[in-house]
Amino acid sequence: MFFGRKRKADELAQIKGGSMPVHIGIIMDGNGRWAQRQGLPRMAGHRAGMDAINRCLEGLKNLDVKYLTLFAFSTENWRRPKAEVDYLMNLPGQFVARELDNLMANNIRLRILGDVRGLPAHTQEAVAEGIKATAGNSGLTLTFAINYGAREEIIRAARQVGLECKRGLLDPGDIDGTSFESYLYTRGMPDPDLIIRTSGELRISNFLLWQIAYSELCFLDILWPDFSELDLYRAIADFQHRQRRYGGI
Ligand code: IPE
Ligand code: IPE
Ligand code: MG
Numbered sequence: 001m002f003f004g005r006k007r008k009a010d011e012l013a014q015i016k017g018g019s020m021p022v023h024i025g026i027i028m029d030g031n032g033r034w035a036q037r038q039g040l041p042r043m044a045g046h047r048a049g050m051d052a053i054n055r056c057l058e059g060l061k062n063l064d065v066k067y068l069t070l071f072a073f074s075t076e077n078w079r080r081p082k083a084e085v086d087y088l089m090n091l092p093g094q095f096v097a098r099e100l101d102n103l104m105a106n107n108i109r110l111r112i113l114g115d116v117r118g119l120p121a122h123t124q125e126a127v128a129e130g131i132k133a134t135a136g137n138s139g140l141t142l143t144f145a146i147n148y149g150a151r152e153e154i155i156r157a158a159r160q161v162g163l164e165c166k167r168g169l170l171d172p173g174d175i176d177g178t179s180f181e182s183y184l185y186t187r188g189m190p191d192p193d194l195i196i197r198t199s200g201e202l203r204i205s206n207f208l209l210w211q212i213a214y215s216e217l218c219f220l221d222i223l224w225p226d227f228s229e230l231d232l233y234r235a236i237a238d239f240q241h242r243q244r245r246y247g248g249i
Pocket of ligand 2: 027028029030071072073074100201203205
């Protein structure tokens with residue numbers, strides 16, 4: 001325990017001296033496998049995954065990261081058994097009920113990415129409550145991607161752009177990267193500097209495809225419920241060793 005704490009403090013001191021990612025995105029994967037390995041139902045993994053979110057927030061308290069975006073439910077996750085989907089749709093409500101005081105105390109602003117109207121009414125209400133209550137906070141922006149799919153996001157943006165062109169509000173020749181981005185769910189947010197995926201899978205699974213064009217990718221061989229502050233610090237340390245070139249030299 002002592003050594004664990006010391007390692008964490010050392011790692012923290014190390015990364016504090018380097019450049020900090022402004023925006024970290026996390027594909028929180030591996031809850032089901034974590035549960036299976038312990039002979040528990042998958043839901044137990046999702047519940048344990050909530051604690052990992054808190055550890056992550058705890059770890060960020062000491063750092064100057066402005067945005068944390070967590071992939072919580074993809075547009076493809078509706079393919080799962082209804083009981084699991086129902087369970088997952090209760091988690092935003094649980095999170096807001098349990099963590100609102102903590103979010104307020106730490107000046108954290110809640111935001112959401114995705115097709116909110118496709119969520120059950122109770123989930124929409126819980127999320128709306130959390131967003132409204134934290135709207136005035138100016139510290140970390142904590143964003144949950146729920147019912148989010150990057151392809152759906154891009155198609156939705158293209159449709160809106162098309163509509164504005166049709167109405168004569170927009171000239172197709174004026175559409176560029178900057179104006180197009182204002183139609184994405186992430187409007188106003190900087191692109192992620194660092195994307196972390198847990199569970200050992202080496203894929204993006206339809207997360208932020210437009211926005212990760214130049215993100216640094218970090219794939220971890222641990223399951224999300226096991227994710228610790230030390231893992232977060234190590235991922236940031238790894239990020240700090242990368243050389244970002246954006247196509248230059
Ligand atoms: C991530 O864990 C949580 C969601 C996708 C909602 P999984 O539930 O995908 O866990 P594995 O990948 O089956 O282990
Ligand atoms: C990605 O995980 C989505 C979330 C973490 C919410 P999945 O478990 O759905 O991804 P695949 O199916 O393994 O690609
Ligand atoms: Mg998975």
